[in-house]
Amino acid sequence: MSENQPLPPDDDEDLPFPLDDDDDAAAPEELPTDDFPIEIEGLTNSFGEQVIHEDLSLKVRRGEILGVVGGSGTGKSVLMRSIIGLQIPEHGCIKVFGRDITAAEDDSEIKIRYRWGVLFQGGALFSTLTVGENVQVPLKQYYPELSAELLDEIARYKVVMSGLPEEAASKFPSELSGGMKKRAGLARALALDPELLFLDEPTAGLDPIGAAMFDELLRELTDTLGLTVFLITHDLDTLYAICDRVAVLADKHVVAVGTIPELLETDHPWIQEYFNGPRARAALSAKERHAKAGVAVDKPGKAGA
Numbered sequence: 001m002s003e004n005q006p007l008p009p010d011d012d013e014d015l016p017f018p019l020d021d022d023d024d025a026a027a028p029e030e031l032p033t034d035d036f037p038i039e040i041e042g043l044t045n046s047f048g049e050q051v052i053h054e055d056l057s058l059k060v061r062r063g064e065i066l067g068v069v070g071g072s073g074t075g076k077s078v079l080m081r082s083i084i085g086l087q088i089p090e091h092g093c094i095k096v097f098g099r100d101i102t103a104a105e106d107d108s109e110i111k112i113r114y115r116w117g118v119l120f121q122g123g124a125l126f127s128t129l130t131v132g133e134n135v136q137v138p139l140k141q142y143y144p145e146l147s148a149e150l151l152d153e154i155a156r157y158k159v160v161m162s163g164l165p166e167e168a169a170s171k172f173p174s175e176l177s178g179g180m181k182k183r184a185g186l187a188r189a190l191a192l193d194p195e196l197l198f199l200d201e202p203t204a205g206l207d208p209i210g211a212a213m214f215d216e217l218l219r220e221l222t223d224t225l226g227l228t229v230f231l232i233t234h235d236l237d238t239l240y241a242i243c244d245r246v247a248v249l250a251d252k253h254v255v256a257v258g259t260i261p262e263l264l265e266t267d268h269p270w271i272q273e274y275f276n277g278p279r280a281r282a283a284l285s286a287k288e289r290h291a292k293a294g295v296a297v298d299k300p301g302k303a304g305a
């Protein structure tokens, strides 16, 4: 069991906070799907007449960083929102840790939220709260009995873990650079020691060195904490540098999923244009660029290819 797995109910007495009363929340019923924390089958999403996803299927492997790419508006963010229960699909089944997310009547019924962390596109930090207070938001929600001291201590730990100086915990988002805001968002996403991390364009707007350093941090956290990461990105450098596999959204569904060399073997025009175009060729030098930035990126993921 990895260290960030939820504690079994028997350990409840020793905890400084209550576990969810609902036994269902911690029941280890997901054994059969253990290798795939996320399983999507036959997903359809529409907004009025506009069909975003049609018969979309995808499985995310435990321990991998799965890059999710696709043209703007192809439904990457909507897909992520569907997986975390914020977008109820018309058809299809989405299982997270073996639980059918789509069976929930509303998102308050989803009892496994504490097992994932989310960094939304744009960051979405609360501007009136300090970074530390932002990190405390999910902690207070799930563990209301934690003392102020402990909350502060955990928040500072997450801030440092995300590569920010400890003092950043007392700053407001408006006092941070773009890169620092991303790290603060990551700290909040890591607040509950999640097993699954959803990141929507985490390096958008960062300079190349800042992006490379964020990538390296993410790979390291993934490997040391045993995370599974659903990473939406347009950043070819990120895809080459840290993703174990890449899923491509086009034509309303996942047209291919695999390593970049595997994707290059397909003849889908968008894939060829994206991964074989001039920008992709430039991105092939990402590792050299990362090396120049003083970070080592050549660490294979646990999930392998």
Ligand SMILES: Nc1ncnc2c1ncn2[C@@H]1O[C@H](COP(=O)(O)OP(=O)(O)OP(=O)(O)O)[C@@H](O)[C@H]1O
Residues within 6 Å of the ligand: 047, 052, 070, 071, 072, 073, 074, 075, 076, 077, 078, 079, 121
């Ligand atoms: N709440 C909503 N109501 C109506 N339409 C929506 C809603 N959310 C998303 N859409 C539409 O769904 C489509 C997919 O949106 P989504 O945000 O998932 O795209 P994306 O692939 O994440 O794009 P980008 O790369 O630009 O972030 C878009 O056409 C968008 O306008």
Ligand SMILES: [Mg+2]
Residues within 6 Å of the ligand: 076, 077, 078, 121, 200
């Ligand atoms: Mg998006």
